[in-house]
């Protein structure tokens with residue numbers, strides 16, 4: 001799994017952090033910070049939840065990478 | 066139904082496409098069709114009043130999903146096709162150009178459309194819901210002249226801010242003497258209106274519109290209830306929205322102010338609703354609600370997808386929205402009723418950034434943040450789910466109803 005974030009589109013909702021705190025954080029302005037580009041298997045599911053929860057389609061997951 | 070073969074989603078925007086994606090994610094491998102009235106690729110609406118209108122984004126950047134993510138869902142995506150009828154007995158949706166389409170499970174995700182004012186179908190008068198609306202409004206703003214905004218809700222004020230960014234003079238009128246007080250609380254609403262005034266927006270709270278005036282077939286101003294006339298070269302009507310349920314007339318569903326659903330977002334056997342159009346029973350608040358916020362569309366989509374696949378869980382979200390004005394982002398989770406007491410937990414209401422808890426009836430009803438997105442996330446967890454007994458039954462991004 002490889003995660004990408006389109007930070008310019010982030011509206012700083014924090015939804016990803018609530019879903020997957022091990023994978024995502026926010027900078028001081030609230031913009032998403034990717035903590036783990038290829039997260040550990042045990043948090044992969046939470047990363048998928050974050051992708052689906054994001055209200056601005058900022059997060060993309062490439063499952064095959 | 067335990068094992069549907071064909072799921073049909075009507076409405077291919079945030080709520081509809083998120084439902085489709087979630088269905089696949091939760092294991093549905095049958096046929097999946099999404100019907101969307103607009104031709105062209107799906108786009109997101111929040112940027113329309115912000116980056117698309119002020120020109121900081123090209124329209125393509127407002128795409129709802131990256132193309133590869135959309136392609137991976139694996140769906141029959143019928144765009145430019147409008148649902149016109151529903152026959153629940155036969156489980157068939159009639160369309161304008163694609164004939165009848167049968168289904169095992171139907172998801173209604175047709176959203177809302179702007180309310181109109183009498184006599185507002187005139188060149189120079191705008192509403193804002195679609196990309197085409199945004200580009201038309203932008204074109205008019207770039208021609209210069211004053212913009213008159215009817216309705217000081219979130220959409221109306223975001224447009225006012227974008228217009229100021231373009232150097233366009235703006236007047237906003239609203240019959241409510243205290244616009245947004247019921248959504249942000251009087252203190253934060255007042256602060257937001259002052260921000261607009263500081264940026265040159267002329268505000269006329271408490272002023273109702275009697276009619277839109279015109280000359281040579283084009284809107285040229287507003288007659289207000291108090292007898293004043295405002296001159297302008299474009300008018301935006303931003304007075305809230307109504308659910309897109311016309312096509313469900315005769316279906317036997319209750320479509321009074323949205324598609325009435327139970328706590329699991331089901332309207333009838335084999336029929337579900339999601340997003341702005343859905344009025345479902347929120348078990349936490351103990352009554353029906355309809356929410357017009359972007360995050361809500363995504364969250365309810367997950368719940369509907371799970372329930373179609375048999376989870377049978379009540380959907381009890383704590384609503385969340387954001388809104389952007391000039392260099393300020395306001396975020397709210399839960400509710401900030403007009404009578405709430407604001408207790409700052411970071412900064413102060415008068416500061417450049419703050420987070421405050423809204424306390425109402427001895428409980429935390431919501432949290433509101435002003436340019437403090439990171440701190441907001443931390444405090445958001447403090448809002449107990451559905452804490453606000455005083456929650457409005459129709460919190461929406463554009464539901465500030467005016468006439």
Ligand SMILES: Cc1cc2nc3c(=O)[nH]c(=O)nc-3n(C[C@H](O)[C@H](O)[C@H](O)COP(=O)(O)OP(=O)(O)OC[C@H]3O[C@@H](n4cnc5c(N)ncnc54)[C@H](O)[C@@H]3O)c2cc1C
Pocket residue numbers: 075076077078079080081100101102103109110111112113114146147148149174175176177193194195220309312339340341342356357358359360362385386387388389462
């Ligand atoms: C200008 C603007 C700015 C906004 N900004 C924010 C914001 O900053 N923060 C926030 O939280 N929310 C915001 N919102 C609200 C947010 O965009 C909505 O909550 C969200 O779009 C709801 O998604 P939906 O899929 O339920 O409905 P919609 O986005 O309305 O999608 C419904 C879809 O159904 C299609 N459709 C309708 N009828 C038919 C039919 N008969 N047959 C086939 N297809 C049909 C429509 O073409 C449409 O594509 C904003 C909305 C607007 C308009």
Ligand code: SF4
Pocket residue numbers: 005009010011012013014015016017024026030031032053054055056057058059
């Ligand atoms: S969920 Fe999306 S919009 Fe919200 S902070 Fe995370 S990346 Fe940004």
